[in-house]
Amino acid sequence: MTDHDIIETWLRALMQALSAMPAEMRADIVNEARAHLEERLAAGLKAESALHGFGTAEVYARPFMDDFQVHTALQSKSSLSMIRALLNQTARSLVALLGLFVALVTGLLGLGSIAMIAQKIIAPDKVGLWIWHTAGQNFMCLGICDGHPHTPDMIGMWAYAVFVFIAALMWFICRLSLRLALKSLVRPKKMAST
Amino acid sequence: MPLKPPPDKTPENRRTQMYKGVLELAVLSLLKDGAQYGLKILDRMRDEVGLDLAEGTLYPLLHRLEKAGLVKPEWRMEQGISHPRKYYTLTKAGAADFAEQRTTWLELCDRLNAFLQRATP
Numbered sequence: 001m002t003d004h005d006i007i008e009t010w011l012r013a014l015m016q017a018l019s020a021m022p023a024e025m026r027a028d029i030v031n032e033a034r035a036h037l038e039e040r041l042a043a044g045l046k047a048e049s050a051l052h053g054f055g056t057a058e059v060y061a062r063p064f065m066d067d068f069q070v071h072t073a074l075q076s077k078s079s080l081s082m083i084r085a086l087l088n089q090t091a092r093s094l095v096a097l098l099g100l101f102v103a104l105v106t107g108l109l110g111l112g113s114i115a116m117i118a119q120k121i122i123a124p125d126k127v128g129l130w131i132w133h134t135a136g137q138n139f140m141c142l143g144i145c146d147g148h149p150h151t152p153d154m155i156g157m158w159a160y161a162v163f164v165f166i167a168a169l170m171w172f173i174c175r176l177s178l179r180l181a182l183k184s185l186v187r188p189k190k191m192a193s194t
Numbered sequence: 195m196p197l198k199p200p201p202d203k204t205p206e207n208r209r210t211q212m213y214k215g216v217l218e219l220a221v222l223s224l225l226k227d228g229a230q231y232g233l234k235i236l237d238r239m240r241d242e243v244g245l246d247l248a249e250g251t252l253y254p255l256l257h258r259l260e261k262a263g264l265v266k267p268e269w270r271m272e273q274g275i276s277h278p279r280k281y282y283t284l285t286k287a288g289a290a291d292f293a294e295q296r297t298t299w300l301e302l303c304d305r306l307n308a309f310l311q312r313a314t315p
Contacts, residue, residue, distance in 0.1 A: 029257070031269075031281045035290035036233050036249065039277075053236075067261060128206035185260065 006047035010057055019060035021068050029064055066072050082178040089185060093158045099181020103174045113163040116143050120159050128153030129162070168178030213245045219299055220245070221255060222284065222292040231279040232256060250284060256282055264288035 011030055033054065040050035054060045066088060073085035083103070089096035092095040118128040130141045132151045155162060220243055224235055236252055238248065239245045259265045265282045284292065
């Protein structure tokens with residue numbers, strides 16, 4: 001196998017590893033690597049030495065694929081794509097982990113609010129806002145509360161509006177945290193600010 | 195018998211770790227001199243900065259800088275070369291970003307140097 005054969009095999013593997021990308025973007029990355037490798041070979045380097053700094057085609061392709069996935073997720077605006085892109089980054093990025101955590105918590109709170117609306121339709125008197133005073137302390141319960149003394153529900157049918165508002169707010173924060181985490185990944189890593 | 199430093203504490207490794215944080219600044223600074231292509235950037239980084247950068251680090255970084263709009267790529271066919279080269283030029287946004295990062299870095303260096311030189315070893 002000649003040096004050129006080894007390089008061509010590696011470039012084919014790179015093309016394969018980048019197969020999820022649009023053809024033009026993929027060709028750009030492969031052609032740049034090809035130009036670099038050919039120049040190194042022309043300077044007298046062996047194929048193994050020229051390829052050493054690139055690593056395997058899969059390893060070399062990974063940061064390009066990660067970047068592509070993050071950009072695609074941001075452009076698609078789909079929550080599922082954004083979650084998937086962040087999940088791929090969690091092992092390497094604390095921001096991705098934090099973004100996902102906030103999204104998970106707010107997502108669950110949003111779903112909980114929707115569940116409260118459903119429960120309010122099924123059993124209106126079980127869902128509401130109660131405030132009561134026991135043993136010198138004030139207690140408050142929003143949602144389903146079984147442990148309160150017999151005090152009247154403070155919001156009645158307004159519970160629908162309250163839970164719709166909470167669900168919308170949580171949905172907004174959830175999407176915002178996903179977008180901000182992804183945007184921070186798009187930017188090249190800068191040195192730590194003083 | 196003197197103790198051998200662990201592999202991750204060799205002077206070479208330490209220098210690489212220190213440079214990692216300012217790699218983007220070094221690349222932007224190099225492009226401030228004019229358009230360059232990947233292989234030339236690698237060679238100049240090694241010769242002028244003393245940083246033996248891997249291709250697997252540089253090209254993804256250039257790709258990210260391109261996506262961030264800090265550099266603009268252009269394929270050029272040159273005389274005597276059998277293949278086109280991808281040149282990177284600093285954009286206006288890239289130049290502004292470089293100026294900001296440079297100021298931050300120089301301030302940090304000044305303060306750190308003064309701190310480290312307060313007592314001789």
